[in-house]
Amino acid sequence: MxxxxxxxxxxxxxxxxxxxxxxxxxxxxxxxxxxxxxxxxxxxxxxxxxxxxxxxxxxxxxxxxxxxxxxxxxxxxxxxxxxxxxxxxxxxxxxxxxxxxFPHLSVQENISFGLRSRGSSRAHARATTADWLGRFGIAHLAERKPRQxxxxxxxxxxxxxxxxxxxxxxxxxxxxxxxxxxxxxxxxxxxxxxxxxxxxxxxxxxxxxxxxxxxxxxxxxxxxxxxxxxxTVADVTRHPATEYVAKLMGLNLVSGIATAGTVALDSGGQLVTTNSDLTGAVLATLRPSAIAVHRQPPQSSARNAWEGVIRDMEHLGDRVRLDMEARPSVVVDVTSQSVVELGLQPGQQVWLSVKATEIDVFKAHDEA
Amino acid sequence: MTTAATRSPRRSRRSKPPWVLAIPAIIALAFLLIPLAGLLMATPWTSVGELLIDPVTQQALRLSLATSLLAAGCALILGVPLAWVLARVQFPGRPLVRALVLLPLVLPPVVGGTALLTALGRRGIVGAPLESLFGITLPFTPAAVVIAETFVALPFLVLSVEGALRAMDTRYEEAAVTLGASRMRVFWRITVPLMAPAVVAGTTLAWARALGEFGATITFAGNFPGRTQTVPLAVYTLLETNREAAIALSVVLLAVCVLVLVILREQWLRPGALRS
Missing domain, CATH: 3.40.50.300 (P-loop containing nucleotide triphosphate hydrolases)
Structure with a gap:
C-alpha cells in the first residue's frame, strides 16, 4: 500500500x-x-x-x-x-x-425493502416504515404503486x-x-x-x-x-480557485424572514423582492453580475441599495470579482473597465444596488 | 382564414391514403380474413357438440391439451434460464448461440422433425445410447409429441423473455443491492417480478405454438390415434373421412388462438414488448 x-x-x-x-x-x-x-x-x-x-x-x-x-x-x-x-x-x-x-411494489414495500433486506423482522419493518411515512408526510400514499x-x-x-x-x-x-x-x-x-x-x-x-x-x-x-x-459553500463562492469555479458558483445565497415582499436578512440588512406571497423563512439568490457598483448613493430605479467595503478583488478573465463586506455581504462581478472608471480598490467604500426583479426568493423549509 | 385553408387539405391528405397503397392493403386484409370467414360459414354449428364428443376427436383434444401444456412447461423450465444467460452473461460466440436458438423459428417444422428423428431415433447419437442403456425408445410415442412441440415452441419463450431482460433496467437490481439485498433476494423480489409479464406472454405464445404443431410432430411422433394424433393431425386425417369433424376441430383451434391473442393483448401487442 x-x-x-x-x-x-x-x-x-x-x-x-x-x-x-x-x-x-x-x-x-x-x-x-x-x-x-x-x-x-x-x-x-x-x-x-x-x-x-x-x-x-x-x-x-x-x-x-x-x-x-x-x-x-x-x-x-x-x-x-x-x-x-x-x-x-x-x-x-x-x-x-x-x-x-420498484414498480411492482407499493410505496410501503419500497420503503421497507431495505429494512427487510438487512434482517429486520416483518413487524419491526412495518412499524419503522410507518414512522418514516409519517415523517415524510406520505402516509396516505402507503398503498400506492410508484406509477401512481x-x-x-x-x-x-x-x-x-x-x-x-x-x-x-x-x-x-x-x-x-x-x-x-x-x-x-x-x-x-x-x-x-x-x-x-x-x-x-x-x-x-x-x-x-x-x-x-x-x-x-x-x-x-x-x-x-x-x-x-x-x-465550505461560503469559501468556494467567495474565493473561487479558477474562472470555471467562479462561473459555476456565480451566485450569492442569503437567508432571512420574508414579510410582504421584503426579506429581513439573518446577517442584517434587508432586500425588497417582487415576490409578496412568501412569508417566513426564505432563501434568496442574487447573481454577482446583477449587482451594480456606485461611488455615490445610487439615483437609479433599483429598489435595493446598500453600502459596503471591498474586502478583496480577484481577476477572473475579463471580469473582476469583488468580495464585499456589507449587509448583506456578497460577491459582485464587474468588468475590468468599470474597475478603472470607478477606480475600485480593496478597502474602498462603495454603494451596491440590485433590482427587485433580479432576486430569486424561495422558501427555506417546508412548514406543512 | 389562412390557417384554416392551409390546415384542411393537410388533414384530408392524412386521412385518405393514396389508392396504390389502399387497394393492396384491402386485398391483404381480405386475404387474411376470408378463409377464416369461410371456415366459420362451413361450420355445422348444430352438430359441433356431437362431433366434439366423438371418441377420436376427444382423444385428440385430450392428447393435444396434455402434450401442449407439458411442452409449454418444458419451454418455461429450460427457456427462462437460457434467456437469462443470453441476456446477462458475456461469453464468446453469444450472437451465434442466439442465432442457433432462434433457428427453429424459421426452420421448416418437418426438417425439425427429421432432425429429431435422426438424433433421438433408435440409431441416433442420443437415441442409440438411450435405448441400449435404459431401454427407452422415443420416436412415435406421446413423449415424442412433447419433445417435438417443445423444440418448436422454445424459441418463442426465449425470444420473449430475453427481450424483456434486455429492456429491463438493471439499475433496479443495483438499487436493491444498495438497500442490502442479497443476490437471491434481488433475483426473486426484483428480477422475477419485473420479467413476469414477459414470462407469461412467452409461455402463452409457446403453448399456442405447441398446440398448433404439425410438421415436426407427424415426422418424429407419427400419426397414431389416441397415442400421438394431436388435434392438428386429427384435422388433417379427418379431412379425408369426416370433413365436418375436421371443420369443428379447426374451429376449436381457432377459438383457442383468439383466446391467446386476448391474453397476450397487454404484453405482446404492445409496441416494443417483444424487442430482442
Missing part, C-alpha cells in the same frame, strides 16, 4: 466520517479524487456532465468493482487494495436521479427508502434533476430539512449550483477529471 494510502487509512480509522480516494477511468481521462468528509455534513460534488461525479457515488456504494481506491467509513474499510466489501454489505442509502422505485405518484411524491419516497435503514453514508445522485422547476423548489426545501436531521455523511452529486448551495455545507468542484476546489 502506498504511503498516502496508509496515511488515509490511519485518518479514516481515527475520524468518524468518510475517507474516499478513488481513480475512475472515463473515456478520455482518469478522475482522481481525494475526499474527507466528517459525519453530519453534506458535501456537494459539482461538475459538468460527464465529469465522473456519479461514478464516485458508485465507487462508495460498491456498484463498480473495476475502480481503484480506498473507501473508509467510520473506521470500517470498505475498499482498499486487499479488501472489497460487496455492495449489499455496505451501510449506504442511495437516491438515484430517476429514483428507481407525482414526481415530488416519488422523490420523497426515494429519499425515505434511502434513509430508513439509517445508513452511515447517504448518496444523492442528481436527486432533483427529474423534477419540474416549481416542484424542485419545494422538494429542495423539504430535502434540506431532512438532510439537516441526518447524522451520517451525505454526498450530493449535482450540476446545479443552487442545489449545492441550498443543500450542502461543503462543495467539491470537479473539472477535467480532478478536484479544482474543495471547501
Amino acid at each position: 502506498s504511503a498516502q494510502g496508509q496515511e488515509l487509512q490511519r485518518q479514516g480509522l481515527e475520524r468518524p466520517g468518510l475517507q474516499l480516494q478513488a481513480q475512475v477511468a472515463r473515456s478520455d481521462f482518469v478522475l482522481d479524487v481525494h475526499i474527507a468528509q466528517p459525519r453530519g455534513r453534506v458535501l456537494a460534488i459539482v461538475g459538468p456532465n460527464g465529469s465522473g461525479k456519479s461514478s464516485l457515488l458508485q465507487v462508495v456504494a460498491g456498484l463498480v468493482s473495476s475502480a481503484q481506491g480506498i473507501v473508509v467509513v467510520d473506521g470500517d474499510t470498505w475498499m482498499n487494495e486487499d479488501t472489497f466489501t460487496s455492495a449489499e454489505k455496505r451501510s449506504v442509502g442511495m437516491v438515484f436521479q430517476d429514483y428507481l422505485l 405518484l407525482s414526481g415530488g411524491q416519488s422523490q420523497r419516497v426515494a429519499l425515505a427508502r434511502a434513509l430508513v435503514t439509517q445508513p452511515a453514508v447517504l448518496l444523492l445522485d442528481e436527486p432533483l434533476a427529474a423534477l419540474d422547476a416549481q416542484t424542485r423548489v419545494s422538494v429542495r426545501a423539504e430535502m434540506r430539512s431532512h438532510l439537516s436531521q441526518f447524522c451520517g455523511v451525505t454526498l450530493l452529486v449535482t450540476h446545479d449550483p443552487i442545489e449545492a448551495m441550498v443543500l450542502a455545507d461543503d462543495i467539491c468542484v470537479l473539472d477535467q477529471g480532478s478536484v479544482v476546489q474543495c471547501g
